[in-house]
Amino acid sequence: MIELRGVGRRYGEREALRDVSLELGEGQTLVVFGPNGAGKTTLLRVLATLLRAHTGEVRVLARNLPEEGWALRGLIGFLGHEPLLYRELSASENLRFHARLHNVGLERVAEVLAAVGMEERSGEPLKTLSRGMVARVAVARAVLHDPRLLLLDEPYANLDPGAREHLQGLIGGASGRTRVICSHDPGGGVAEADLVLGLREGHQVMLKRANDVREGEIAELYR
Amino acid sequence: MSPARSLASERPSEGSALAHDMPLRPPSLTGTVAALLRKELLVELRTLGSVPSMSLFAMSTFVIFHFALNRNSVDGDLAAGILWVTLLFAAILGVNRLFVADADQGGFDAFLLAPVDRSAMFFAKVLTLLAYLLVFELIAVPAFGLLLLGPSLSAAMPELLLILLLGDLGVAVIGTLVGALAVHTRARDLLGALLALPLFVPIVIGGARASSPLLALNHHAGSSGRWLATLGLYDLVFGLIAYAVFDFLLED
Numbered sequence: 001m002i003e004l005r006g007v008g009r010r011y012g013e014r015e016a017l018r019d020v021s022l023e024l025g026e027g028q029t030l031v032v033f034g035p036n037g038a039g040k041t042t043l044l045r046v047l048a049t050l051l052r053a054h055t056g057e058v059r060v061l062a063r064n065l066p067e068e069g070w071a072l073r074g075l076i077g078f079l080g081h082e083p084l085l086y087r088e089l090s091a092s093e094n095l096r097f098h099a100r101l102h103n104v105g106l107e108r109v110a111e112v113l114a115a116v117g118m119e120e121r122s123g124e125p126l127k128t129l130s131r132g133m134v135a136r137v138a139v140a141r142a143v144l145h146d147p148r149l150l151l152l153d154e155p156y157a158n159l160d161p162g163a164r165e166h167l168q169g170l171i172g173g174a175s176g177r178t179r180v181i182c183s184h185d186p187g188g189g190v191a192e193a194d195l196v197l198g199l200r201e202g203h204q205v206m207l208k209r210a211n212d213v214r215e216g217e218i219a220e221l222y223r
Numbered sequence: 224m225s226p227a228r229s230l231a232s233e234r235p236s237e238g239s240a241l242a243h244d245m246p247l248r249p250p251s252l253t254g255t256v257a258a259l260l261r262k263e264l265l266v267e268l269r270t271l272g273s274v275p276s277m278s279l280f281a282m283s284t285f286v287i288f289h290f291a292l293n294r295n296s297v298d299g300d301l302a303a304g305i306l307w308v309t310l311l312f313a314a315i316l317g318v319n320r321l322f323v324a325d326a327d328q329g330g331f332d333a334f335l336l337a338p339v340d341r342s343a344m345f346f347a348k349v350l351t352l353l354a355y356l357l358v359f360e361l362i363a364v365p366a367f368g369l370l371l372l373g374p375s376l377s378a379a380m381p382e383l384l385l386i387l388l389l390g391d392l393g394v395a396v397i398g399t400l401v402g403a404l405a406v407h408t409r410a411r412d413l414l415g416a417l418l419a420l421p422l423f424v425p426i427v428i429g430g431a432r433a434s435s436p437l438l439a440l441n442h443h444a445g446s447s448g449r450w451l452a453t454l455g456l457y458d459l460v461f462g463l464i465a466y467a468v469f470d471f472l473l474e475d
Contacts, residue, residue, distance in 0.1 A: 050332055074249070074338035084329035086262070088269035093262075100258035101337035103250040125269065141333075 001026045001149070001178050002047065007056035008202075009042050016042040018202045019056070024195060029179040031189040031210075034199035035222050040182040041080070043199070044151045047180060048078045061149060074102055077147035079155050079171070083138035087127040091118050091137040094126065095144060102145035112140040117166055131158045136167070143170045150179045156188075186218035249338040252346075259334075259347030264354065266324055273320050273355050277313040281363035284309045285370045296373030303435040306367055310356075310387075310430075311394065311423045313363065317355045318398035319415045321348055322406035335473060345399060345469040352395040360387055372438065379437035382447065386437075389454040390430040393461060397422045400465040403472040422461070429454040 002024040009017040017039040024030045032040045045051040047060055049069035058065040063072050078084070085094045095109040113119045116136040126134050135158040142150065155171055156164045168174050173192055183189035190196060190210050198206030198221045205221065250258070267273055288305050289295075297305060325331050334344060364387070368376030376383075397419060405415040433450035436442070 048336065050335060070338075073336055076336060078332070078336055080329070080332070082329035082332070084333040086266055086324060086328055086330065088266050088324075089262070093265060097258055097262045098333065098337070100250060101255065101334065101339055103248055103254075103338070 003059040005057040007053045020204045028194040030195045031193035032182045032197045038199040039202040077142040077150045079142040079152045092122040116140045152181045255339045255343035256346045263351040273317045277359045278362045281313045298373040299439040300435045302438040303431040307430045321402040326406045341470045348399040349395045356391040378442045386433045393426045393458045396462045
């Protein structure tokens with residue numbers, strides 16, 4: 001599903017990611033931990049085809065990146081720090097726009113809006129909604145086209161516990177999708193993971209099965 | 224069962240419409256352009272960020288020219304020069320805002336993640352800017368006729384409309400190219416203007432020379448064919464260049 005071999009990425013002179021290697025199987029969840037600036041978001045954007053790796057090999061869903069990146073579009077659900085939604089448009093207008101870009105039937109928009117609990121306020125411009133509500137709409141946007149691979153950057157950051165529980169079926173383990181999640185929540189993150197990756201200043205400092213992670217080991221990454 | 228769980232448990236089985244190894248059938252180029260254009264116009268209608276500011280700028284400029292030249296009316300070369308310089312400077316405001324919502328609100332990433340032909344964004348942005356310019360000129364050109372122009376504007380029609388349309392097409396193509404280049408830089412407003420203005424010079428020359436006889440007191444049509452052809456050729460050349468390089472501007 002995902003294979004990385006010695007993957008690196010620079011921004012100018014600064015190495016944001018260096019020599020990252022791992023394999024993740026179909027339906028599994030990789031959780032990436034690391035302090036701010038560790039390279040988590042860069043890794044996610046490389047997997048999403050939004051950034052090119054400068055070194056190493058990247059293979060996602062049996063496609064080599066960046067050469068076959070075009071074939072991956074539409075198979076990935078990406079939930080980054082930005083909701084990728086237009087503030088002036090309503091949830092419904094935003095999702096209809098994305099549905100057209102992905103050639104998804106417009107009836108799917110109503111389905112995902114109901115699934116994230118936003119059908120009642122779907123006609124209001126996003127700029128009038130709370131950050132938590134916008135985060136729900138962003139989840140709906142990420143799963144609108146039923147992607148096989150979910151790339152989630154701190155997906156629960158703006159969500160209350162109720163919403164988090166509510167969205168488990170879409171982006172949680174219950175979704176059955178392969179997932180890569182960036183997280184700062186050691187307890188919740190490891191509980192969701194099959195595989196745990198630790199990054200620090202772009203370097204891969206830990207790669208373990210979740211069952212093998214010692215208590216307090218994730219917290220050490222942040223010291 | 225919550226709607227989310229319900230949706231997850233009802234995920235389509237293999238072979239159904241949404242469970243896929245391959246992306247869903249990608250939308251057509253025209254469908255994608257239509258979706259993007261619709262979104263652009265909706266955002267502009269809600270924000271009123273481009274056309275009103277372009278119109279206000281043009282009105283203010285006409286009034287300033289009125290006082291600066293200390294003349295009640297202008298005609299011929301002077302009228303054509305004032306009209307085209309004002310239109311192109313006002314267009315810069317639209318160019319600078321063309322990609323701002325996409326850059327600031329993640330529209331680029333969302334577009335790049337979709338299984339669509341990337342040239343769709345080029346066509347949609349050209350059409351968007353063209354629509355802004357046409358609506359803007361519906362306000363600015365009659366205002367010019369009222370505030371500054373000596374001869375009757377109606378006498379210059381419909382030739383002036385054709386000249387304006389060719390000029391607008393060139394501005395839309397160059398503006399889209401320049402807007403996409405500048406939007407990822409810190410000084411995008413400055414860079415957009417610096418890149419666009421030299422490229423607009425042939426449009427100013429062609430547009431002003433073609434319009435000048437139409438705006439003269441002794442109005443005479445039919446002498447602007449050479450400049451119309453120049454404008455058309457410039458539009459075509461820049462259209463092809465912009466179409467060829469636009470995809471690369473979206474790439475990492």
